Structures are given as structure tokens and as C-alpha cells.
Amino acid sequence: MIIVNDEEMLALKKPIIDACIRTSKKNGWSDAMGILRGTLFLESEPMSLDALAEKTGYSKTTVRSNMSYLENLGLARRVVGPVGKQHRDKQHRYALETDTEARRPVVLSAAKEEVHLVLQALNQIEKNLEGHSREAEKMSAIMMKTRQFYEEMDRILQLMDQYTLKELIELLESKKK
Numbered sequence: 641m642i643i644v645n646d647e648e649m650l651a652l653k654k655p656i657i658d659a660c661i662r663t664s665k666k667n668g669w670s671d672a673m674g675i676l677r678g679t680l681f682l683e684s685e686p687m688s689l690d691a692l693a694e695k696t697g698y699s700k701t702t703v704r705s706n707m708s709y710l711e712n713l714g715l716a717r718r719v720v721g722p723v724g725k726q727h728r729d730k731q732h733r734y735a736l737e738t739d740t741e742a743r744r745p746v747v748l749s750a751a752k753e754e755v756h757l758v759l760q761a762l763n764q765i766e767k768n769l770e771g772h773s774r775e776a777e778k779m780s781a782i783m784m785k786t787r788q789f790y791e792e793m794d795r796i797l798q799l800m801d802q803y804t805l806k807e808l809i810e811l812l813e814s815k816k817k
Contacts, residue, residue, distance in 0.1 A: 646695065656681045672698055672706045677715060677736065686719040686733030707734050714746030740805050748797055755794045762787050 650657075657678030664674030675696050680687060687695075692703045710716035719733045737743050762783060769776040800808060 650695075653678060653682060669709070670706065672696070672702055673710060676703060676706050677710060680716065680734060680736045683735070686735035688731055688733050692734065710734075714743045717742075744800075744805060748801060752794070752797050755790050755797060758790050759787070759794065762790070 657675055660678035660681070661671055661674035664671060664677070676692060676698075679692060679695055689700055689703055689707070692698075692707070693700045696703065698706075707716060707718070711718060714737055716734055717737045719735055720731075765779070765783065766776075769779065803811065
């Protein structure tokens with residue numbers, strides 16, 4: 641068995657850490673979230689707050705707050721387990737959430753929220769345009785296309801909620817044949 645030191649492991653993980661940083665930036669999150677998420681990739685065991693702070697160079701406060709945010713997003717989970725020889729003390733450890741069915745509701749919820757916010761805004765615009773026929777006429781074609789897209793997305797999300805990911809894949813693949 642080949643033993644890899646921390647520096648070599650960091651070099652091996654660099655592509656995934658870089659990808660997680662890019663994803664974090666794209667979502668408006670901190671680099672720390674990307675680095676912490678990337679650090680957890682390919683770990684066989686959950687990592688303690690101390691270990692994450694040591695490996696990333698961030699303070700425990702930064703690690704704790706970013707890991708809480710990753711937990712809320714459904715991307716990480718906290719694991720409580722025994723620590724030390726006596727197993728009397730319990731320590732929080734963190735791992736990536738790898739259960740697709742556990743992550744699915746969080747992802748669907750975020751998408752549904754965006755769709756519903758846009759549909760509510762379209763309703764408000766239509767209400768605001770009442771009595772302004774000239775402006776309403778100019779905007780109606782654009783609003784109709786936008787509303788159609790978001791209503792279709794809402795329907796897709798509702799359907800996705802009714803099946804597991806595996807069932808959805810099977811259904812969609814059976815339609816390709």
C-alpha cells in the first residue's frame with residue numbers, strides 16, 4: 641500500500657478543490673466554502689473542525705461558519721462520533737453529503753423558490769400594468785414567453801418531486817428508445 645503525505649494529497653485534490661472554488665464563486669459564495677468542500681472530497685472518513693482548519697489554514701470560526709452554510713445547502717453533513725481512547729468525548733466531524741436522495745430536496749427547493757419568485761413578480765407586473773394599456777401591450781409578448789417558460793419549469797420541478805432520481809433516469813431513458 642502506498643502512503644501519501646498531506647502535501648501529496650493536496651496536489652492530488654487540487655483539480656477538485658479548484659473546481660469547488662470556481663463553483664463557489666459562480667454561486668456568490670466564499671472561496672473558503674469551495675476550499676473546504678474540495679478538501680472533503682476523496683476523504684474516506686469525516687474530518688474534524690480542527691483537521692479542516694489545519695489543512696486549509698482557516699480559523700476554526702471560519703471553518704465552522706462555512707461548514708454550517710454547506711450543511712444548510714445540503715452539500716455537507718455533520719457527523720457526531722466518539723473521539724479519543726476513552727470515547728467519552730464526542731466531536732463534530734464533517735463529510736460531504738453523497739446521498740443523492742438526501743441532496744435532491746435541497747436542490748429542488750432552491751429551484752422551486754426561484755421559479756415561484758419570478759412567477760410572483762410577473763403577477764405583480766401584470767397587476768401594476770392594469771390601466772396602462774400602451775405599456776402592457778409592449779410587454780405582453782415578452783411576459784407571455786417568460787411566464788410560459790417559468791410555468792413549464794414549475795411543472796418539471798413538480799414532476800421531479802414525485803420520483804426518485806433513479807426512477808426519473810429510467811423513465812427518461814426508456815423514452816429515448
